[in-house]
Amino acid sequence: MPHRKVGFGLGSIGAAVVNGVWRLGYASRFFMMTLISSGASFRRIHLTIREIYFSGVMSLIIILVSGLFVGMVLGLQGYETLQKYGSESALGSLVALSLVRELGPVLAALLFASRAGSAITAEIGLMKATEQLSAMEMMAVDPISRVVAPRFWAGVISMPLLAAMFSAIGVFGGYLVGVVFIGVDEGSFWSQMQAAVDFRQDIVNGVIKSVVFGIAVTAIALFEGYDAPPTAEGVSHATTRTVVTSALAVLGLDFILTVFMFRGV
Amino acid sequence: MERTTLDMWVGAFVVGGLIALLILAFKVGNLGGYDGSDTYKVYGEFDNIGGLKIKAPVKSSGVVVGRVSGIQFDNKAFQARVEIRLTKNYLFPKDTSAAILTSGLLGEQYIGLEAGGDEENLKNGDKFKLTQSAMVLEQLIGQALFNKAADEGGDKKSAQGGNKKAVVQ
Numbered sequence: 429m430p431h432r433k434v435g436f437g438l439g440s441i442g443a444a445v446v447n448g449v450w451r452l453g454y455a456s457r458f459f460m461m462t463l464i465s466s467g468a469s470f471r472r473i474h475l476t477i478r479e480i481y482f483s484g485v486m487s488l489i490i491i492l493v494s495g496l497f498v499g500m501v502l503g504l505q506g507y508e509t510l511q512k513y514g515s516e517s518a519l520g521s522l523v524a525l526s527l528v529r530e531l532g533p534v535l536a537a538l539l540f541a542s543r544a545g546s547a548i549t550a551e552i553g554l555m556k557a558t559e560q561l562s563a564m565e566m567m568a569v570d571p572i573s574r575v576v577a578p579r580f581w582a583g584v585i586s587m588p589l590l591a592a593m594f595s596a597i598g599v600f601g602g603y604l605v606g607v608v609f610i611g612v613d614e615g616s617f618w619s620q621m622q623a624a625v626d627f628r629q630d631i632v633n634g635v636i637k638s639v640v641f642g643i644a645v646t647a648i649a650l651f652e653g654y655d656a657p658p659t660a661e662g663v664s665h666a667t668t669r670t671v672v673t674s675a676l677a678v679l680g681l682d683f684i685l686t687v688f689m690f691r692g693v
Numbered sequence: 694m695e696r697t698t699l700d701m702w703v704g705a706f707v708v709g710g711l712i713a714l715l716i717l718a719f720k721v722g723n724l725g726g727y728d729g730s731d732t733y734k735v736y737g738e739f740d741n742i743g744g745l746k747i748k749a750p751v752k753s754s755g756v757v758v759g760r761v762s763g764i765q766f767d768n769k770a771f772q773a774r775v776e777i778r779l780t781k782n783y784l785f786p787k788d789t790s791a792a793i794l795t796s797g798l799l800g801e802q803y804i805g806l807e808a809g810g811d812e813e814n815l816k817n818g819d820k821f822k823l824t825q826s827a828m829v830l831e832q833l834i835g836q837a838l839f840n841k842a843a844d845e846g847g848d849k850k851s852a853q854g855g856n857k858k859a860v861v862q
Contacts, residue, residue, distance in 0.1 A: 474696070477703050485706045524721045589710025596713035599721055618720070626748065627722040635714070 455651045458572075462580050462650065465573035475578040476585075483544035483579070483646075484586030488593070490539055495594035498531060499523060499601025506602075507610055516606075517616035521624030523602030528625060528634045529690065532595030534682050537641035540587060541674035545649035548579055549670040552653030553663035576654065580646050587642025588635050595634065633689045640681055645674040732759065732778040733817040737791045737804070742773045743827025745793055745802045751777050753806040758783040761804065777804065779815075786811035790823035802827060 469476045506522045552575065555561050561571040599621075606612045625631065649670045656666035742764065751759040763776035779785070788809030795802050809823075 477700060480703045480706065481699050485702045488706065488709075528717060528721065586706075589707060589713070592710050592713040592717060596716045596721075599717075621721055622723050623750070625722045627718055631714075631717050631722050 451655075454655070455647075458651050458654060459647050461572050462577050462647070465570055466577040466581060468573040469578040469581045475574070476581050479579045479582030480586055483540075483548065483582050484590065487540055487543045487586070487590060490543055491536055491590045491594050492597050494535065494539060495532075495597040496601040498535060498594075499527065499598030499603075500605045502526060502531075502598070503602035503605030503610075507606060507612065516612050518620055519602070519606045519612050520617035520619075520621035523606070524599050524621045524625050525630065527595045527598040527602075528630050530682070530686070532598065533591045533634050533637040533641055534678060536591040536594040536638065537587065537645055537678045538675055540583075540590060540642070541645045541649070541678065542671050544583065544586075545645050545670050545674050546667050548583075548646070548649040549653040549656070549667045550663060552576070552579075552650065553656035553658075553666050556654065556656060557658035557660075557663060559658075576650050580650055583646025583649075584639065584642045587645070588638040591634065591638035591641075629690075633685075637682065637685050637689075640685060641678050644677045644681060648674045648677060731781040733781060733815075734762070735777050735779060735815050735817075735819050735821065737775045737777060737821040737824050738767065738770065738772045739775060739793060739824050739826050740772055741826040741829060742775060743793055743795075743802055743829060745775065745804070745827065749801065749803050751779065751804045751806060753783070753785070753808065758806065775804070784814040785809075787813045787815055787819070788822055789815060790825065791821045792825035793827035795828065 502523045503519065506519050507516060510516050510518055510522065552561075555571075555575065561575070564571045564574060603617065607614045607617050652666040652670040652673070653663075656662045745761060745764065747761055747764060749761045750757045751761065759777055759779035761775060762778045765774045765776075766772075767774045777791075785806060786809045788811040790807045790809065792805050792807070793802055794805045
């Protein structure tokens with residue numbers, strides 16, 4: 429009976445589409461609910477501060493060390509290439525522009541997704557699996573405003589700060605390798621950098637990028653945790669999906685934002 | 694963890710992030726040096742601006758005195774109209790000339806100002822009377838070839854003239 433097989437194939441495609449759209453709608457409603465019930469995360473600011481500690485402060489080490497090394501590698505590789513054209517003095521602007529515009533926000537967001545995003549998903553997924561969220565509802569405590577919203581705002585606040593620190597220490601790493609080890613002229617390193625980097629065009633746009641990435645990464649992590657099947661396997665899958673989805677979202681959003689921000693510059 | 698230590702760590706984190714932003718703004722970016730408020734606008738009309746870009750420096754004797762703030766095409770004169778913002782403390786005579794120059798062989802293009810001798814100074818909204826366009830490599834090569842051909846032609850003629858003279862002698 430070939431027509432039944434065709435019908436089955438079509439059916440599975442339809443089910444996949446319907447499921448995808450349903451999940452997207454559920455995620456949007458969840459995101460809106462988070463925004464609506466985020467009053468408590470500012471009225472009881474201590475909830476948010478606690479989460480900033482766990483997602484922001486605890487990510488500091490990995491962000492600072494990676495930033496330093498990325499800057500140092502940029503300094504080395506940039507010098508190798510620029511030196512062929514006799515323009516080593518442009519090393520400062522190369523390091524600073526690539527960090528402030530792209531690498532700072534993007535790499536900090538990827539590290540944040542794997543360091544803090546996965547932890548958020550696992551925590552909320554496990555809270556759901558052990559029925560802590562249901563228990564809260566029983567006690568008339570809204571789990572979204574008590575658990576989800578503070579984590580969301582903590583991520584949105586931490587992300588730009590982490591990205592700024594990543595870029596700043598990356599520039600220092602580039603300076604360390606370029607000026608201190610290799611011996612590029614210090615004056616031209618800084619002056620070329622300052623001539624090339626514009627506050628409004630480069631730094632503010634970089635900060636906007638990191639805020640958008642913070643929203644995306646934290647919202648994905650929270651949703652995956654909240655939506656995870658309440659089993660050990662479900663939580664583990666949700667944690668994996670958080671990292672994969674946020675990485676793809678960050679890179680995709682980065683392309684879109686770059687097209688709008690730096691076209692024709 | 695105790696609440697006060699937690700608060701302290703988060704405070705240090707936020708302050709560190711803000712310091713990093715300030716470092717980016719003042720040490721890495723251009724917020725420290727040139728600020729956009731104390732400037733006046735002057736205009737220059739060029740036949741060809743080459744690769745001049747917005748925010749290119751405007752220099753006089755090698756010192757940055759302003760920046761290019763806008764480039765438009767004037768559809769009546771068929772010329773490029775370049776808007777320049779000069780820093781208020783630098784005043785130039787009315788007959789100052791502007792030229793589009795290149796820093797180094799492959800460097801970026803900038804506008805060089807050569808001060809004139811007029812008593813009055815340029816004011817907001819004034820126009821440069823004398824401008825010099827950007828050097829375009831193809832035109833330059835074309836001109837060099839043309840000159841060479843013209844020279845060779847001239848040489849032939851003079852050579853022939855010489856021969857004639859010789860014949861006459």
